[in-house]
Amino acid sequence: MRNTEDAAHTIFEIYNRTAYSACVEVFSDFISAFGIRNFTILETDLGCRQRDVILAHSWDDRWRGFCRQAGHLHHDPLLAMIERDHGAFTLGEQMNRNRPSADVGHLLQRFAAFGWQDALCVPIHRGGLRYGVASLISARRIATGDKAQLTAAAFAFHQRLRCLAPNEGFRTPPAGLGAEEIDCLRLLATGLSDAKTGEMLGLGGGAVHAHIESAKQKLAAQNRAELVSLAHSLAIIA
Structure with missing residues (x-):
């Protein structure tokens, strides 16, 4: 002891x-x-x-x-x-x-x-x-x-x-989320549109949308609001 x-x-x-x-x-x-x-x-x-x-x-x-x-x-x-x-x-x-x-x-x-x-x-x-x-x-x-x-x-x-x-950053991908999915989630949580998020990350709006949809599936979120709430509560984003 x-x-x-x-x-x-x-x-x-x-x-x-x-x-x-x-x-x-x-x-x-x-x-x-x-x-x-x-x-x-x-x-x-x-x-x-x-x-x-x-x-x-x-x-x-x-x-x-x-x-x-x-x-x-x-x-x-x-x-x-x-x-x-x-x-x-x-x-x-x-x-x-x-x-x-x-x-x-x-x-x-x-x-x-x-x-x-x-x-x-x-x-x-x-x-x-x-x-x-x-x-x-x-x-x-x-x-x-x-x-x-x-x-x-x-x-x-x-x-x-x-x-x-x-x-x-996570040593093990949280809930299987990739780095770009987390980056999109982080900016989504600030209220940015897919287009603006894409501009900041060097991605097209379609790519951002795909990353968000993938994150929704991995976290079993029904919509974007629930996705952001889950990401905060699970400490995926600050």
Whole structure:
């Protein structure tokens, strides 16, 4: 267990960082002391998983192999448990319940086969089925005191990345959106027409329209107003 002062200092450093990579480095250094190497920071809509936006991740080959084998390559296996517990939870806590679900035990068994002992899921409820989520995979069981520190740091990290990622760019295409689609979305949100957006991006109005329609399809938006609202709420654009 690290001192609570360490967690407080880490949170201060996270908010003090102005560059995406520096912020990720601070968080990664902190969680490594808890036996954690793999994490995912994302925005998700549990009612429409194609809207998943990964703000940051650290996945080693073992985790990629596990997700590929389990069919979770693009979907975090912990997300299915969020609706049962709206607060932060560990797999160990879920297993210690009076009536743990069968999928919790099954997931722990599969984790153990890959050398992991526990996981922490920190859901940040946005309303409805929308959540910000931080999930961390640990090589050892997560103690209660450690959980409190990790939860606080993960929450701060998530909130900071929501500010940094839209401006610096995403390491993983958010919801599958390409760079030009995001650029068109950003200008659409300011109220510009397709023609004016095209002038600013060096594209034809028809190309802008096609990018917007593609973005609507990828985010399952019914119209442009909903598209812009989703892009803001999912931290795709600032």
